[in-house]
Amino acid sequence: MNVAANNRAVYPASAGEPSAGLDRLDRIGAIRHLAPHESLALEGDSANRFHRVLSGTVAGYKATADGRRQIVAFFFPGDLVGLTTGEHYAYGAEAVGRASVCSVPRARMRELSRQSPALHEDLLLALDREIAAAQERLLWLGRKTARERLACFLLECADRTGEPGEDGRQSVPLPMSQLEIGDYLGLASETVSRALASLARDGAIDILRPFAGVVIRDRRRLEATTDEGAHPPRACS
Amino acid sequence: MNVAANNRAVYPASAGEPSAGLDRLDRIGAIRHLAPHESLALEGDSANRFHRVLSGTVAGYKATADGRRQIVAFFFPGDLVGLTTGEHYAYGAEAVGRASVCSVPRARMRELSRQSPALHEDLLLALDREIAAAQERLLWLGRKTARERLACFLLECADRTGEPGEDGRQSVPLPMSQLEIGDYLGLASETVSRALASLARDGAIDILRPFAGVVIRDRRRLEATTDEGAHPPRACS
DNA sequence: CGACTGCTTGAGTCTGCTCAATAAAGGTGG
């Protein structure tokens, strides 16, 4: 069995070093500022433009008829929202807190990507990462406990947006509410609160008060929590 | 709120009418026959070729260190397995029952897709569908009950591989075991069995004995079960 | 015709949800 390195999604270069190919999009798109919870697109809308996050955070979500909601992805600065070849958006998108995006007409983008192989390559990579991320999260939602999901989530955020702090402790700002974290992880907000408290109790993290993120105090321990198993320490067969 | 039509993934043309662009792949790839549970690729393997399913079914999966498994996708004839721009496979793949695939070196494919816009277009579409499918399933795993997941799954299979039978009842062969269905839906196999029995008791489906699929007896009812809510019929606010 | 694998069904347990009450922040307007 080979599961060693692949249990967390990898985001080579989303926030840190925005790729040269994508950067040119920022110059041709229309900038739009979003208030907290303002909608960028609805699920099923015809998809004639897509967006690149400039600042803040955007959540992509799906919902059931009776109001249950599942956040399908968080988009941070540099990420592309609404990538699809299809006619309609597969998910709705709204701002988490204040945010700004740059909207590019899909037609214009196609044209550009035909001209620039670099841009084209970057788009494929972005699609690829979106698939990998979604599938990674299928494992979380299908097979992991609340504590494990939280640990995975915090490590993901740390790798994507966390500040360096390579002395063992790393500050991880979390712009979204615990309810939104719950909608991302398939948990009730109360469970998120409890799981966070539990991780803090174990000394893996410190919770910022008032809640605005966490500090990873013991990354090793957090990584271990990523796969600790549902039941108490049960031996491997 | 607009959630009407988008709660199930749509697979425009996977089995029925394989696209002309992709078909040419079958001529240049090496055909490989797989025994039940034979592995096609391991998670993390370097991804130098990908595969098109010719017959049978292939499962793509991820696993945790302690052996829990999540099937990320089922691939039916005509589907592409292991599409990625990245260096390594994001998931392992193995045959469900007997299967055959056609393996194409990635390098060769790149070349072809540069020459043929039709093929290129088809590949983008396939990627797109893979994303949409994965995200759809995030909603299932994060927010739906066992019965709901089963109903969604059966409808998905019906739309992808089911035989016509548009007189209200449709035969849906299920080549995979209930354990595998469980690994796909994030459920224990016993729960799958119970949920199936429950749907049959409600008259939505008939279960083929010995287990090899179901017959959709009342599609309407099955679709309703797709979103019935965790708790007993609770009114919408 | 056995041995094995896969499905069914039951009993009991547990994780995570719901409901509820309280507390702490943040935003607003006087």
Added chain:
DNA sequence: CCACCTTTATTGAGCAGACTCAAGCAGTCG
């Protein structure tokens, strides 16, 4: 700048859906 109101987080109690463990029963394949 403060009182007020809203939103978000915390914590407890109880419930329930799904899991585990276990036994029994086909059906299949050597």
